[in-house]
Amino acid sequence: MTWFVDDTWIVIIGALTAIACALPGCFLVLRQMSMMGDAISHAVLPGLAIAFLVTGERASFTMFIGAAVVGVLTAVFTQWISSLGKVDRGASMGIVFTTLFALGLLLIVQAADHVDLDPGCVLYGAIEMTTLDVAWEFQLGETWIEVPRAAMVLGSVALFNLIIVVAFFKELKISAFDPELATTQGINANFMHYLLMTQVAVTTVAAFEVVGSIIVIAMLVTPAATAHLLTDRLGLMLLLSAIIGALAAGLGHLLAIVIPPLIGFDGTTTSGMMAVTTGLLFVLAWLFAPRYGWISRLVSRKDVKSPFSGPLPSD
């Protein structure tokens, strides 16, 4: 096995994706809306198609805007259906995203069949190939450092999410656990909800255009859920989920290089392996977590409530 500069960049990009996703992901997990990222990643298809039909080019900024707008709309529609139609949130998410996704498919097949808009190339970017797009070069000592565009994009998204989480930490926390309490304290819980949804939409769209949707959906939910098993404190949970996601990115890429040759294959996709690794880390946490882990519960024989059955006690 040989490690190249490109591998380092792939891991860095994976880690940035993980951090960008983990921050809004924690709030999604706490609000029991984990599948929102999945829903948005499918629902944006009509946005992409319309933006493509208007501008006639792919991978443009307009497509990003189109997708982000439809992403936010997904959240809005989901909220409407669940509050007006007495449908639970999961089901209304299902209704909204399948309908929008199907609409997007129709648009693509009807209007864009003769042009080069393959949903695959929009939805499933490839993290391995991101190092080919160099956005910025600079010299460090004797070597030239070539920063890929993906690293810049995901770095900005991660920073954007970090700023929002730091600036609105208290508001996000209270409205996640107790929207009514938030309202009595003068916080607009509705606004916080849509702020989070915008964050999720922007993150998902920006990330899956560069690194592919599988890894984005995995990074949005699994590291946050893993961190949730390890701690009851929101601040620590945010930090841990970012670290776990980044760790999964590094480990996943390493495994993607090392494992296939061992069993006689040529190579595998890094994003798939990164996603699998987040799952493995979750299993480890589920087994060995100090308080909620299966083993410690077995040993202490105390009836500890699973952290997923309700909101956290606040810290």
Next chain:
Amino acid sequence: MYRQLIQTIVLFIVLMGSLHVQAVPKKYPYQAVTTVGMITDIVRNVAGDKADVEGLIGEGIDPHLYKPTRNDLIALKRADIVFYNGLMLEGKMADVLMKIARSKPVYAVTEGIEDEGDYVLNTEAQHFDPHVWMDVSGWIHATRVVAESLSEYDPKNATFYQENANAYITQLKKLDNYAREVLATIPENQRILVTAHDAFNYMGRAYGLQVKGIQGLSTESEAGVRDIEHLVSFLVENKIPAVFVETSVSDKNVRALVEGAGAQGHMLVIGGSLYSDAMGKTGSYEGTYIGMIDHNVTIISRALGGSPPENGMQNKLATAH
């Protein structure tokens, strides 16, 4: 606690950064990377001991749908010169190859042939047929394109490449004659070749076969029930004895033809497995371009009622099926 965590992360990143292991000592003057095996074969023959040639798309893999992996990326980035087929054969790799072309010489072999005149088949508007290797004289063109490209990259060895190319072309001409002869032994009313996808147009044009593929030029396009029905009645009407599967394409559609013809009382058999977009096992005779074409024409000729030699042109074919 926070500080320790941050220290661990920094340490991790530094560790990964310091792991940049550098190149293994080079045995060859430069590194050439190619996509499909047919091109790898040309470049190996023409470049000789001047270049280490690495093909990315292996045996039995469909280049239309092939997605590059991390290993391919590394190979492409470390290559000195890159050859690919072009004309959208490597559909999912086009973007990557275009990006690689910004920093090093990248040649689309069949697009080089296209520049030479109207050799390349153009079925629909702006849709070129990439399967040029199916006609050996097309691949002789390709050999010339490769020799010129290598001479352009490494001018001081230009005569060496030219000599190698000429030697290879002599072998290819023999192959071309053999293909023409064995395919001509097929009874005239049975010179119809039906395969899993539309890869054999050049072969048809060069050697006088009528060609039909179930799927289109790219395996990305799907065959409808209608298409299958049309083909079945065509086969039954013309009493075609055999149809062919391809090593790099699923045989599902071809089996549907056999069943459809059977239901109409026509005994249709699968004449064998052809190497269409990928060659045979590396190291075997069928794993070379010459072996691949030898295998294809021998099998087609036999299944359609011709009389080819038992083990092909050079008596090297495994009892072929």
